[in-house]
Amino acid sequence: MTNNPFPLPKDELLAAYRTMRTIRDFEERLHVEFAKGDIPGFVHLYAGEEACAAGIMSHLTDVDRIASTHRGHGHCIAKGVDVHAMMAEIYGKATGACRGKGGSMHIADLSKGMMGANGILGAGAPLICGAALAAKFRGDGGVGITFFGDGASNQGTVLESMNLAAIWNLPVIFVVENNGYAESTSVDYATAVDSYVDRASGFGLPGVTVDGTDFFAVYEAAGEIIKRAREGGGPALLECKMIRFFGHFEGDAQAYKAKGENDYNRTNRDCLKIFAGRVTSAGVVSAAEIALIDREVAALIDEAVGQAKGAPLPSARDLLTDVYVAY
Amino acid sequence: MTNNPFPLPKDELLAAYRTMRTIRDFEERLHVEFAKGDIPGFVHLYAGEEACAAGIMSHLTDVDRIASTHRGHGHCIAKGVDVHAMMAEIYGKATGACRGKGGSMHIADLSKGMMGANGILGAGAPLICGAALAAKFRGDGGVGITFFGDGASNQGTVLESMNLAAIWNLPVIFVVENNGYAESTSVDYATAVDSYVDRASGFGLPGVTVDGTDFFAVYEAAGEIIKRAREGGGPALLECKMIRFFGHFEGDAQAYKAKGENDYNRTNRDCLKIFAGRVTSAGVVSAAEIALIDREVAALIDEAVGQAKGAPLPSARDLLTDVYVAY
Amino acid sequence: MARKISMKQAINEALDLEMRRDPTVIVLGEDIVGGAGAPGEIDAWGGVLGVTKGLHAKHGNRLMDTPLSESAYIGAAIGAAACGMRPVAELMFLDFMGVCFDQILNQAAKFKYMFGGKAKTPVVIRAMVGAGFRAAAQHSQMLTPLFTHVPGLKVVCPSDAYDAKGLLIQAIRDDDPVIFCEHKALYGSECDVPEESYAIPFAEANVVREGKDVTIVSYGLTVHRALEAAETLAKTGVQAEIIDLRTLSPIDWDTVIESVETTGRLVVVDEANPRCSIAGDVAAHVAQNAFGALKAAPQMVTAPHTPVPFSPVLEDLYIPSADAIVAAANKTTARALAA
Amino acid sequence: MARKISMKQAINEALDLEMRRDPTVIVLGEDIVGGAGAPGEIDAWGGVLGVTKGLHAKHGNRLMDTPLSESAYIGAAIGAAACGMRPVAELMFLDFMGVCFDQILNQAAKFKYMFGGKAKTPVVIRAMVGAGFRAAAQHSQMLTPLFTHVPGLKVVCPSDAYDAKGLLIQAIRDDDPVIFCEHKALYGSECDVPEESYAIPFAEANVVREGKDVTIVSYGLTVHRALEAAETLAKTGVQAEIIDLRTLSPIDWDTVIESVETTGRLVVVDEANPRCSIAGDVAAHVAQNAFGALKAAPQMVTAPHTPVPFSPVLEDLYIPSADAIVAAANKTTARALAA
Numbered sequence A, B: 001m002t003n004n005p006f007p008l009p010k011d012e013l014l015a016a017y018r019t020m021r022t023i024r025d026f027e028e029r030l031h032v033e034f035a036k037g038d039i040p041g042f043v044h045l046y047a048g049e050e051a052c053a054a055g056i057m058s059h060l061t062d063v064d065r066i067a068s069t070h071r072g073h074g075h076c077i078a079k080g081v082d083v084h085a086m087m088a089e090i091y092g093k094a095t096g097a098c099r100g101k102g103g104s105m106h107i108a109d110l111s112k113g114m115m116g117a118n119g120i121l122g123a124g125a126p127l128i129c130g131a132a133l134a135a136k137f138r139g140d141g142g143v144g145i146t147f148f149g150d151g152a153s154n155q156g157t158v159l160e161s162m163n164l165a166a167i168w169n170l171p172v173i174f175v176v177e178n179n180g181y182a183e184s185t186s187v188d189y190a191t192a193v194d195s196y197v198d199r200a201s202g203f204g205l206p207g208v209t210v211d212g213t214d215f216f217a218v219y220e221a222a223g224e225i226i227k228r229a230r231e232g233g234g235p236a237l238l239e240c241k242m243i244r245f246f247g248h249f250e251g252d253a254q255a256y257k258a259k260g261e262n263d264y265n266r267t268n269r270d271c272l273k274i275f276a277g278r279v280t281s282a283g284v285v286s287a288a289e290i291a292l293i294d295r296e297v298a299a300l301i302d303e304a305v306g307q308a309k310g311a312p313l314p315s316a317r318d319l320l321t322d323v324y325v326a327y
Numbered sequence C, D: 001m002a003r004k005i006s007m008k009q010a011i012n013e014a015l016d017l018e019m020r021r022d023p024t025v026i027v028l029g030e031d032i033v034g035g036a037g038a039p040g041e042i043d044a045w046g047g048v049l050g051v052t053k054g055l056h057a058k059h060g061n062r063l064m065d066t067p068l069s070e071s072a073y074i075g076a077a078i079g080a081a082a083c084g085m086r087p088v089a090e091l092m093f094l095d096f097m098g099v100c101f102d103q104i105l106n107q108a109a110k111f112k113y114m115f116g117g118k119a120k121t122p123v124v125i126r127a128m129v130g131a132g133f134r135a136a137a138q139h140s141q142m143l144t145p146l147f148t149h150v151p152g153l154k155v156v157c158p159s160d161a162y163d164a165k166g167l168l169i170q171a172i173r174d175d176d177p178v179i180f181c182e183h184k185a186l187y188g189s190e191c192d193v194p195e196e197s198y199a200i201p202f203a204e205a206n207v208v209r210e211g212k213d214v215t216i217v218s219y220g221l222t223v224h225r226a227l228e229a230a231e232t233l234a235k236t237g238v239q240a241e242i243i244d245l246r247t248l249s250p251i252d253w254d255t256v257i258e259s260v261e262t263t264g265r266l267v268v269v270d271e272a273n274p275r276c277s278i279a280g281d282v283a284a285h286v287a288q289n290a291f292g293a294l295k296a297a298p299q300m301v302t303a304p305h306t307p308v309p310f311s312p313v314l315e316d317l318y319i320p321s322a323d324a325i326v327a328a329a330n331k332t333t334a335r336a337l338a339a
């Protein structure tokens, strides 16, 4: 057995790869199924951004909470939400994670500390401050992670929350998933400052920018700030520079991208390829082990899609339930 | 005649002093009248902060627009709103600047470029971006100034507006009137970062902090950034550290202040005294000239209060008018 | 043991009792303690009008002053509620809802439904409502209809100290998000309030006066105007039944309908603006569901379709008056009296 | 010359015509041009569903993409309006109002009144409304009642391409703040639309079908459901008169009342949630002002008191259906038919 030069033991490396592969396959498959017209509504795919979700979530347990975005599938999977329940939800089935009432943009599983994808940009930031406040009162050592895009970084809710987290010294990590675009608009147009670390420091928060296609860069940076937050050292910001393989949502013609941009990124900046390349060339993980995971995941996604398609629809009665605990 | 070492000619020095004295007397008189029970509603006094309004507004004409705060009397007076109409408004009279419908917190005079005091913290920041955008489209060289307190600096509206002004390169100046308190809460508790200049730079804005009790410091800093904005150089932030002589609003017992704090400030950090001291000791303005202004202003305020008290009340019909231009 | 206390004290007492009972109850808002970080006294304010004064001494850091960032701290209260706490967040004036409404409209109100039933958000948002304080257009609104419209929210508006205590205790124990509206003009009003803890269930309207001739439905401050009106009406032989809704969502339709079935006449009094108001909501519901019982057109007495004016003379005209209620009641009973 | 175009095209055309006519008209919003700062094409989107596509080529930088900061840019549109411009700001989905409502509720709506008549705020806020897109709870709401409630605002919701063009032109020329609600499920619907410019005055409801037996009042998408219902009703001999309100504030009470005076029966159809809704507003107003004309209880057909569900099967049940309208109409006419 060769030496392991990575900050994670082999089983965790394999688990991280499995997470990323699951996200990738989940999303690639949705892309295909959506094109067939089988999937209702707005679907925002996380493909290309897997290293960010996986690198951060590797440090979390169910006591930790995350607040996700409209592009939430990756966060859900990395946080341990059941893939079958997710797929069924996206198909609008009664067996879905939200019994078909939420859909892609509202998948949640509070038992896993997943406080919901969110259709409102920036809305997760205040919520996660509350989760962190609860953790502080309880003293359970939980941290809160809020994800938001480069576009959502300009929402007042996010900005207010940075200050709140700082003055209350909350265990919150603000993760900017900077994929360069908000819908069709470039981050260079929409955000006046070059670095989100500078913005964070305007709120008294330490920050760090990493290459979000590099699982290990994300993993190490996140590990440090999450550990500090857990120990009472307060909030921080993590900017992950990443790549969105698909359009903003399914159906987006992506005319705002440069010619060849997607191909280039698929070839050269695929976080899964990069990860697999590094762990195999270091001799820590074998190509066969990678291939096995790939096969297992492919089967899992197949099964999830099959089950989702076959699952029962919600019944008329469901329309009126779950509005209140008691009314 | 001695040399004038100040950046303003003598007539402008006298005008600036007159503005500050008018604000001071206006506010001191309201304090007295409020205590008598003659003035309805919430009244927030600007006394102690005069140098900020006067120092900035010295650079503006009617083409420039300001958006004020709940503590707006000083901004109004410095921007040229009629003192009689203001006083009548505060008394709720038909002759008031807003015909008695607005009151202290909503005094406006769009013909003077005064877009309104505002009862909602931070609300002026987006509005002034719009005023500046209009000026840009018109090409009239106008700038927009938005005032907000240390407390309001944590409103999402203000924060979003900084980014918007920066990316659109709008001629907007963000003025933080940092008087150390938001109601009873200290800025040290509520704002995580020590300097608003740091916060501004997190939005790509240049910023500068000045002693807001020093008219000349405000005047010079404001002059530079206003000139730059006017010439297309974009937005900036100006933090004025200042002192609120009275409570948050009339009726505030101010138990959160240190013992002797108000007395100390009145004695040592009174921007009017400081200004008068400097211009007289430099020999540019005589004590008699100052005294004359003081007498004239006292008479003006007396007259304004007298007129306001004697002015007619709105009539019942006024309740229903002015909701729409046409409905 | 009951004693006379003000609505302000009743609210303070409800918070105190619930904080003692349940360690997950926390209270947060702007200056609700006061003096944070400042050189003077702590608990310097106890809220802008002193409602939470004294609680800090009893419960320490379970009361938290906030920065002036309503989206962040109201949202944090909602997030904490979704994570097992029972926060009571103060939004000073309900008029400020515009800077933080998304957290209420699209988050708190919808979690349970969007997540397929798997969430619970027991947050209470306390806020001042209503006119009469000469606080002008941005600090005087009765925005109850905006919240009542939203599925997933509960909306409460007590008319006296007794109800305020019992309804706030219920609101804190309730598992759904509650908007708790405190009429600032009632803060000083006193009535008998038991020292012990009690909860008033939601959707139980209070028949504050019985009468057989006309049903007057209201909530908050205007309940008292309706009572005044009832005195005047009584002098002309018209006996008004007055229903204080207490909670606007859920609302006690049964009590309203039963009363109208007896009186045949309805006046709804609402301090809110008229369009899409509580007044319209109640009048429409009765018209649809008790049409046969109505002997005359239901009447709505509301604020006009205008912002709240500052000048006291105008503001006094803005709030529905006892006279206007009397006139509306007379209108509904005119035929009966003529007959 | 009229030709068939979609509501999407009609809106685009209205914007184009007004921008040509009046240099103070500017258009701003998220991705309304698209591709700002990006390496690919400019005008890459023309709005999230392509409504403003092509306008940039004609009007250049008078169309501005914005950062995702609704408070800032909606507020900027309002501020610019107060300073002499006529901005048309797009709030993509009206559901997002919660992050910027203060600028609408407490600023735009109140300037004129608070400032004693000395302000004018001719801003238009365009936004998508309504369900049917499988867009779930935060992108499908019909929040018209929240805006209709607010004095100082005007609220418009066209039901077809012809009205959309004429009402949007009127909205831009109007001197008051207008919330212009575009039902996303109607974007593709086509009808004859003149090429030239025309304005449809506010508060002029459209009687889209005449009938003597029952008045059905609606707006937006559900006008079409009402028309479907009318066909069914006609088969049983019930002639429904259908009124499309077109503008909710101001509202054309006269047309509604006149119709009810003829038919004696009222059904109000509203895609909004039921409490404090447009349905309630209309039913209550009619009950108060045309009680004598009503031969039966007015009926309200609304969405249920729930968030909008995602699953298509549930969402289809959520939106008021033609069947529900037929049932409500039958309820109001039952007595007549039996007689």
Ligand SMILES: Cc1ncc(C[n+]2csc(CCOP(=O)(O)OP(=O)(O)O)c2C)c(N)n1
Binding pocket: A070, A071, A119, A120, A121, A148, A149, A150, A151, A152, A153, A177, A179, A181, A182, A183, A248, D030, D068, D070, D092, D096, D099
């Ligand atoms: C408050 C709000 N404004 C606008 C939108 C519409 N919207 C949804 S996603 C999106 C772009 C988000 O960009 P970014 O934050 O960079 O995230 P990404 O899609 O790149 O992951 C927009 C404008 C929304 N959902 N919520």
Ligand SMILES: Cc1ncc(C[n+]2csc(CCOP(=O)(O)OP(=O)(O)O)c2C)c(N)n1
Binding pocket: B070, B071, B119, B120, B121, B148, B149, B150, B151, B152, B153, B177, B179, B181, B182, B183, B248, C030, C068, C070, C092, C096, C099
């Ligand atoms: C959105 C909003 N939140 C809260 C308030 C209540 N309020 C009015 S003034 C004030 C304190 C403001 O402090 P600061 O911004 O420092 O200004 P200062 O009063 O010191 O001039 C507060 C909390 C408000 N008017 N608007």
Ligand SMILES: [Mg+2]
Binding pocket: A149, A150, A151, A177, A178, A179, A180, A181, A182, A183
């Ligand atoms: Mg992005």
Ligand SMILES: [Mg+2]
Binding pocket: B149, B150, B151, B177, B178, B179, B180, B181, B182, B183
């Ligand atoms: Mg201050």
